[in-house]
Amino acid sequence: MNKLDAQRQKEIQQAEELLFAGPQALGFAKGLFQGHFVADWVMPYPRIPSTQQVELDETLKNLRQFLDEHLDAAEIDRKADIPRSVIDGLGRVGVLGLTAPKEYGGRGFSQMANCKILEEIGRRCASTSVFVNAHHSIGIRALLLFGTHEQNQQWLPKLSTGEQLGAFALTEKEAGSDAANVQMQARPSEDGSHFVLNGEKRYITNAAIADVLTVMARTPVPGSDKTSVTAFLVTPDMPGFEMLEARMPKMGIRGTATGRFALRDVKVPKENVLGAPGKGLKVALTVLDFGRTTFGACCTGAAKTCLRLAIEHANTRKQFNKTLGNFHLVQKKIARIAADAYAMEAMTTITASLIDRGLEDYMLETAMLKVFTTERLWECINDVFQIYGGSAYFVDCPLERMMRDARINQIGEGANEVLTSFVALVGMRGPGMEFKEIYDTMVKPTRERGFAKAWTAGKHRLGATVRVPEIPVRSAELRWFANQLGRLIWRFNVAVNRALITYREPILDMQLVQERIANAAMDLFASTCVLSRYDAELQSAQRNGSSLSPDQLAADLFLRQSFRRIRHFLAGLTDNEDKSVLATAKSVLAKPES
Ligand SMILES: Cc1cc2nc3c(=O)[nH]c(=O)nc-3n(C[C@H](O)[C@H](O)[C@H](O)COP(=O)(O)OP(=O)(O)OC[C@H]3O[C@@H](n4cnc5c(N)ncnc54)[C@H](O)[C@@H]3O)c2cc1C
16 A cells, blocks of 8 residues: 555544444435435524523623623724733623533523624624634533533533633644644553643644643554544643743734643643543544534624625715715625625524534534635625725724634634535545445445345435425425525536546545535535525515515525526536646646746
8 A cells, every 4th residue: 555545544544433433314414415405404494492582682682782882893903912801791791601501600502592692793803703712612612512520510610601711722733734633742641640741732712811721632542553632621730831922923813812832741630631532533523513603603793794884885985976885886796795694694593503403413514604604704805895995905994804804714623625625525425335335236246235235325326316305495485496406406416426426536636526516515505594594584574464675685696696606516517627727736836936
């Protein structure tokens, strides 16, 4: 086996171990890749139970009042610091322990309710929303998910109120996108009472202000010469904890403290191991699922701010004796922002509800949400920036800050390229395995029970390719959209099957093909979420006798634009200039001096 094959085998083995722990209910996104529309997960549009809605409304009211009075996003950016009084205030409102169980001092909110809170913060200040995410969505998440009762009792009460702050430390020089390549070492002591940690972490949000950090380090696998990653709770008062750089100066989200630290022979008690030893990567990836969900909420909030700013300016700024809102090219941008903001909210709500309703594996949906919302937000900011013209470029306008702040979204918590490839490959795994079954049987027809298995797999594949899935909308007005969506899912499935048959294993490296498949899947998911929300709103409007709102027009537009994009991505699978792209890249990469 050559070095590349060995690396590929290692990656596949890691992914199998992380992602496919056993039989699970078919999720929505995996269903899409098999030509199914698993309606139960996405329709009807989820609602927060009324008792929790009352509590959420009260918390939102308190939060808005607090933020109106005390949060100054421009000053946070200018001073590159979130004042402690703001952090304390967020703690008092309950934001810093919102999803922690009440018995540990939290508020016991669902992910859906949590996302509404993060959307509100994301509307106003990206530094503050990233700070809250780093503390609550990922910093204390491993404790919430994997902590024992004793660990939760010990750590959570102070972390839930904000008396103490949390951080999540995975990234290192050699472990960025390649998260499995963690180099920080954790050696067990002779008597087994503790681990000794050595290594460095970088780019860690809250590192310098956190009282507890979830740190990923490499531990030996007993009885072998291998190592695997384990999650530890580390506190900065442990001897050997050295803050190398508390606040790395940076482009955006300047209010957050992004730091670098080293652990030098730091003794961490074995009681501070989170989850099973050696299962740290699973811990990390599950934690990031939550981070990606609240990312969606924060981006939704920021997109709504873009819409508000765009409307304000287009209705007041006059050129050629008309307000800008009269020009079609300005209207086009504003309509698109409205459509995208609507979709981002719908997608965030449905993804959060999957977690609340106990879907076991939602990695695909959270990855799709993260890529989709961060890319759309970037477009929204660019559009509103353009509408503001020269005035957007100056620091007295919030847009230059918003643009600087938003740029990290496409990189942090999984670069969008990595997640795009992940969506395509994990999604295609189900149908891919069925094809493999058919292929293996054709190659070795004597395999025991081979024909029976291949026959079943073949029937599944064939069944999906001949049936257009039914999309169960309740509003007659949406039947056309539902039919279109069903046909596009069918076309998507045909395209996935064709790609798998045409390229077979090399598809694992064909990222341009993967990107089109992932993009189509993301738009199918986004359209589904929009249709589900639109349907619920139409039903409610019909019950109340009200007329079409701007929201519903935005939903209509989103569906039309999304369907067009899906057709474009699928057409690109056979009509493209990939060969030329790759040849050009290879040639310029080989001659860096030119
Ligand atoms: C402000 C900020 C805050 C952060 N906060 C935290 C935190 O709290 N905790 C934490 O652990 N980490 C944190 N990070 C780290 C962040 O998660 C990483 O920066 C991110 O995972 C990317 O890693 P990298 O920067 O090493 O980029 P690299 O891994 O070097 O990747 C660079 C680029 O290469 C491309 N690329 C990489 N791999 C592939 C691939 N397989 N296919 C195609 N393209 C690829 C992508 O375009 C990517 O953007 C933070 C980073 C920043 C900038």
